[in-house]
Amino acid sequence: MYAVRYELIKTCKQSGARLGRLHTPHGVIETPIFMPVGTQATVKAMTPEELKEIGSQIILSNTYHLYMRPGHDLVKEAGGLHKFMNWDKPILTDSGGFQVFSLGPLRKITEEGVNFRSHIDGSKHFISPEKAMEIQNALGSDIMMAFDECAPYPADREYVKNSLERTTRWLKRCKEAHKNTENQALFGIIQGGMYKDLREQSAKEVLAVDLPGYAIGGLSVGEPKKLMYEVLEYTTPLMPVDKPRYLMGVGSPDDLIEGVIRGVDMFDCVLPTRIARNGTAMTSEGKVVVRNAKYARDFTPLDPECDCYCCKNYTRAYIRHLVKANEILASRLISTHNLHFLLKLMEQVRQAIMEDRLLDFRAEFFQKYGYEL
Numbered sequence: 001m002y003a004v005r006y007e008l009i010k011t012c013k014q015s016g017a018r019l020g021r022l023h024t025p026h027g028v029i030e031t032p033i034f035m036p037v038g039t040q041a042t043v044k045a046m047t048p049e050e051l052k053e054i055g056s057q058i059i060l061s062n063t064y065h066l067y068m069r070p071g072h073d074l075v076k077e078a079g080g081l082h083k084f085m086n087w088d089k090p091i092l093t094d095s096g097g098f099q100v101f102s103l104g105p106l107r108k109i110t111e112e113g114v115n116f117r118s119h120i121d122g123s124k125h126f127i128s129p130e131k132a133m134e135i136q137n138a139l140g141s142d143i144m145m146a147f148d149e150c151a152p153y154p155a156d157r158e159y160v161k162n163s164l165e166r167t168t169r170w171l172k173r174c175k176e177a178h179k180n181t182e183n184q185a186l187f188g189i190i191q192g193g194m195y196k197d198l199r200e201q202s203a204k205e206v207l208a209v210d211l212p213g214y215a216i217g218g219l220s221v222g223e224p225k226k227l228m229y230e231v232l233e234y235t236t237p238l239m240p241v242d243k244p245r246y247l248m249g250v251g252s253p254d255d256l257i258e259g260v261i262r263g264v265d266m267f268d269c270v271l272p273t274r275i276a277r278n279g280t281a282m283t284s285e286g287k288v289v290v291r292n293a294k295y296a297r298d299f300t301p302l303d304p305e306c307d308c309y310c311c312k313n314y315t316r317a318y319i320r321h322l323v324k325a326n327e328i329l330a331s332r333l334i335s336t337h338n339l340h341f342l343l344k345l346m347e348q349v350r351q352a353i354m355e356d357r358l359l360d361f362r363a364e365f366f367q368k369y370g371y372e373l
Helices: 048-053 063-068 072-077 081-085 097-102 129-139 157-177 196-207 225-238 253-261 271-277 309-313 316-324 328-354 358-369
Strands: 005-011 018-024 027-031 033-036 059-062 091-094 107-109 114-117 124-127 143-145 185-190 213-216 245-247 266-269 280-283 286-289
Touching: 005 328, 018 328, 027 033, 033 059, 033 328, 059 063, 063 072, 063 091, 063 097, 063 124, 063 129, 072 129, 081 091, 091 129, 097 107, 097 114, 124 129, 129 143, 129 157, 157 185, 157 196, 185 196, 196 225, 213 225, 225 253, 253 266, 253 328, 253 358, 271 280, 271 328, 280 328, 309 328, 316 328, 328 358
Parallel strands: 033 266, 059 091, 091 143, 143 185, 185 213, 213 245, 245 266
Antiparallel strands: 005 018, 018 027, 107 114, 114 124, 280 286
């Protein structure tokens, strides 16, 4: 018995979209779902209560950052990540692989693992598949990710092939080292870059390791959207129907809808909170860059169709003033709105799957938001 179990409720008759439920030790998640990212045990500018109010069912936290600061031993001493950050719903932790590989010249990859220097103080560290499991077991997340190598884009074929084969070997070591299978579910990650046959090879190898769920990694790393959708189109059909499919690091409204249409169940991205800190809001009529002068005397809500706390209580003019004055409240209000917007979007997507009209919903949403079909 796995700690996490997927239940398929319905497949959309218009597309490959799936409506489902993910049963975890900290509650049931309705899928498809967007997961807000709380890198350092906090979704930036948001309290756990606010996250629940806007409909967050699960959040993501980051193994690398929590290992560097405050340290996984301290989190374990606090009673685990849920207690430490006062969040009683499910948590997914990524393995730290992506962050370590993003360090570029500060890291060196070997078969054993990755040697790297801290982005905080330059101190030397080493993360292996075993270490990634030890850290995540200490954090106590509901879903933990295997330590993988995320190939950059573009990357040549030979590099990607070696990289995905190492990812498979590391996955087997992760499964071996995972110490808490009854309370924590380990997900494997399919790599293979933009090469169809390498994606197929990776899927075959990764799926041969029996796990409760699988992710698609190595996308949304700078490739054109069209290419990402193409890779999804031939990768998701290779994945088991009775287990969740997680597309890592994807969070723009069009990508969420296109991903769901291609059979993805779970998404995460820092996008909604990151652009909020730059003064950009996602609205039903497209992006609003609220710092622009044209909003100085705009006394309407960020999004007239939205019922979040921000839109019910404040105007674009006021929020623009906060952004221009570098007030912290600007980040809080726009973050609240953007996350609410994406969580609401996923709710509408689930409803559209239920009614077998997801392609119609996409056409309506894209037209309003300003996307081209």
